[in-house]
Amino acid sequence: MKTQQCVSCGTHNGMHHFEGRTLTVDYKQVARLVHDIVGWECQVCGEIEFDHDTDSAERYSDASDQLLENYFQVMAAEMKRIRRKLHLTQKDAVKLLSGAGHNAFSRYERGEIPPPQALFTLMCLLDRHPHLLAEIQAMNEGSDLKRLLAARFPEQETVLAS
Numbered sequence: 001m002k003t004q005q006c007v008s009c010g011t012h013n014g015m016h017h018f019e020g021r022t023l024t025v026d027y028k029q030v031a032r033l034v035h036d037i038v039g040w041e042c043q044v045c046g047e048i049e050f051d052h053d054t055d056s057a058e059r060y061s062d063a064s065d066q067l068l069e070n071y072f073q074v075m076a077a078e079m080k081r082i083r084r085k086l087h088l089t090q091k092d093a094v095k096l097l098s099g100a101g102h103n104a105f106s107r108y109e110r111g112e113i114p115p116p117q118a119l120f121t122l123m124c125l126l127d128r129h130p131h132l133l134a135e136i137q138a139m140n141e142g143s144d145l146k147r148l149l150a151a152r153f154p155e156q157e158t159v160l161a162s
């Protein structure tokens with residue numbers, strides 16, 4: 001059996017050679033399989049090193065990059081599709097739904113950054129129940145919050161900001 005010293009814990013002959021293994025790359029809730037990996041695994045500490053005489057490291061890293069790229073692309077397309085379905089401009093969407101920087105939606109829709117999980121969940125809910133947008137609009141007007149403030153601090157005069 002081919003063995004070598006472990007690069008991590010230093011055990012002599014600790015690493016055993018393996019071939020044809022399937023590893024996974026993952027991002028958030030999804031993963032992809034990368035087949036036919038050739039490498040070394042330490043029997044003591046579990047460290048795995050790719051066999052650099054093969055393309056295993058490159059294929060593994062490519063799969064990881066591709067998953068990330070595909071994930072961002074799909075999230076971006078969903079954000080755009082749902083926003084358009086709700087008849088919102090990017091500016092309206094920021095104002096109504098995300099409250100982040102003014103160009104936040106444009107960055108999500110270009111796939112520069114993924115939307116925060118809570119925002120994406122909200123968009124998916126609105127996709128399934130678009131009528132809820134009217135309730136969000138009403139909430140954003142602040143009358144519920146004004147009522148709560150006025151009830152809790154009756155001695156103060158709380159009004160809606162104009």
Ligand SMILES: [Zn+2]
Binds near residue numbers: 011014043044045
């Ligand atoms: Zn080791």
